[in-house]
Amino acid sequence: MFETLPALAPDPILGLSAAFKQDTNPAKIDLGVGVYKDEDGNTPILKAVAKAQAILQETETSKVYITPQGVQGFIDGMLGLILGKASPVILENRVAAVQAPGGCGALRILAELLKRCNPDTKVWVSDPTWANHIPLIGNAGLELATYPYFDKSSASIKFDEMMECLAQVKKGDVVLLHGCCHNPTGADLTNEQWRAVAELANKVGFLPFIDVAYQGFGVGLEEDAYGIRLMVESVPEVIIAASCSKNFGLYRERVGLAALICNDSATRNIVQSQIQYVARGIYSMPPSYGGALVDIILANDDLNSLWQDEVTEMRERMIQLRALLVDNLAKQGASKDFGFINQQKGMFSFLCIKPEQVQKLRAESSVYFVDSSRVNIAGINTKNVETLAAAIAGVL
Ligand SMILES: Cc1ncc(COP(=O)(O)O)c(C=O)c1O
Numbered sequence: 001m002f003e004t005l006p007a008l009a010p011d012p013i014l015g016l017s018a019a020f021k022q023d024t025n026p027a028k029i030d031l032g033v034g035v036y037k038d039e040d041g042n043t044p045i046l047k048a049v050a051k052a053q054a055i056l057q058e059t060e061t062s063k064v065y066i067t068p069q070g071v072q073g074f075i076d077g078m079l080g081l082i083l084g085k086a087s088p089v090i091l092e093n094r095v096a097a098v099q100a101p102g103g104c105g106a107l108r109i110l111a112e113l114l115k116r117c118n119p120d121t122k123v124w125v126s127d128p129t130w131a132n133h134i135p136l137i138g139n140a141g142l143e144l145a146t147y148p149y150f151d152k153s154s155a156s157i158k159f160d161e162m163m164e165c166l167a168q169v170k171k172g173d174v175v176l177l178h179g180c181c182h183n184p185t186g187a188d189l190t191n192e193q194w195r196a197v198a199e200l201a202n203k204v205g206f207l208p209f210i211d212v213a214y215q216g217f218g219v220g221l222e223e224d225a226y227g228i229r230l231m232v233e234s235v236p237e238v239i240i241a242a243s244c245s246k247n248f249g250l251y252r253e254r255v256g257l258a259a260l261i262c263n264d265s266a267t268r269n270i271v272q273s274q275i276q277y278v279a280r281g282i283y284s285m286p287p288s289y290g291g292a293l294v295d296i297i298l299a300n301d302d303l304n305s306l307w308q309d310e311v312t313e314m315r316e317r318m319i320q321l322r323a324l325l326v327d328n329l330a331k332q333g334a335s336k337d338f339g340f341i342n343q344q345k346g347m348f349s350f351l352c353i354k355p356e357q358v359q360k361l362r363a364e365s366s367v368y369f370v371d372s373s374r375v376n377i378a379g380i381n382t383k384n385v386e387t388l389a390a391a392i393a394g395v396l
Pocket of ligand 1 (some may be wrong): 034101102103104105130178183211212213243244245251254255256
């Protein structure tokens with residue numbers, strides 16, 4: 001039976017991590033996989049998470065099954081965080097939502113639900129988008145297409161082309177947008193551009209599907225929710241997939257949220273039954289542990305403010321690292337202006353250099369990142385930035 005299966009190439013990012021581990025150069029630099037790292041290159045457990053774990057240890061009395069929708073306090077807390085506590089759609093009972101195994105789990109069950117709504121649904125993703133969007137949505141059986149997004153030669157968003165393309169999509173098509181901190185480019189829509197996309201969604205009748213995996217890593221927890229909140233205020237139906245992997249540092253606990261803003265409360269109840277049915281048919285119910293931790297943090301004023309301070313610290317460090325990299329590249333006499341890195345948001349930037357140059361950096365200087373030239377800004381630190389900048393300047 002199994003001989004029918006062809007071997008698959010390793011995942012490019014995970015393959016890169018394996019190659020990095022094997023590299024014996026003590027000056028090697030890993031800017032590949034998207035995890036936050038501190039100055040020493042570690043990804044520690046957030047203090048707010050450690051405190052919530054202690055509380056959970058004391059208060060959890062059973063490991064009995066939870067429900068397919070997951071931890072209700074987690075869902076309520078996350079909806080407040082993403083949509084704002086006083087969001088009319090929450091008060092009007094228009095949001096169907098389940099806890100999901102990570103942002104990936106959320107994306108997948110939402111794609112499965114779209115397939116149940118209409119098997120011919122076409123989903124438009126940005127060119128480029130996060131590589132895993134393709135299998136997460138495509139393997140549910142939905143057709144994918146791309147809209148223009150980023151121009152490498154000018155390191156900026158091709159907004160006019162994007163809008164021209166989205167003006168031509170069919171009513172009922174789905175358009176996937178990154179809520180903030182676009183992965184892989186770090187190039188986000190301005191508030192004005194979000195308003196234009198929301199207007200277009202209503203005019204054309206496409207359904208916005210917003211993936212938010214880095215809330216708080218761009219400008220701030222509230223500011224990063226601008227696009228989502230605007231869409232939810234202005235478009236009657238919106239889909240949201242959220243991840244707590246990065247901003248809560250809960251990567252391996254697999255914590256995410258799948259939410260659907262519906263036209264009215266009656267539809268919401270139907271959609272809620274459907275999304276739970278989809279989850280039941282794939283993994284039955286999400287793991288409760290990480291969701292319970294987020295619930296504790298968001299519901300407790302002290303832990304919430306500690307967590308917000310930690311998100312601020314991570315964000316500000318990444319903003320400083322961007323400036324440090326740009327300065328060092330200039331000092332090394334780089335023949336290209338990398339000032340655009342300072343305008344980009346979150347954990348990633350495209351260096352906008354050629355794949356051959358990325359490969360040369362890997363082979364000759366043990367600097368690891370994917371061929372697209374996406375770098376994880378959090379992998380930079382004050383100790384490696386000079387070496388990194390010299391290596392980059394050297395391959396230009
Ligand atoms: C854009 C985007 N969406 C979703 C996710 C999902 O993350 P996870 O499944 O680890 O929560 C990620 C993770 O890298 C991401 O970058």
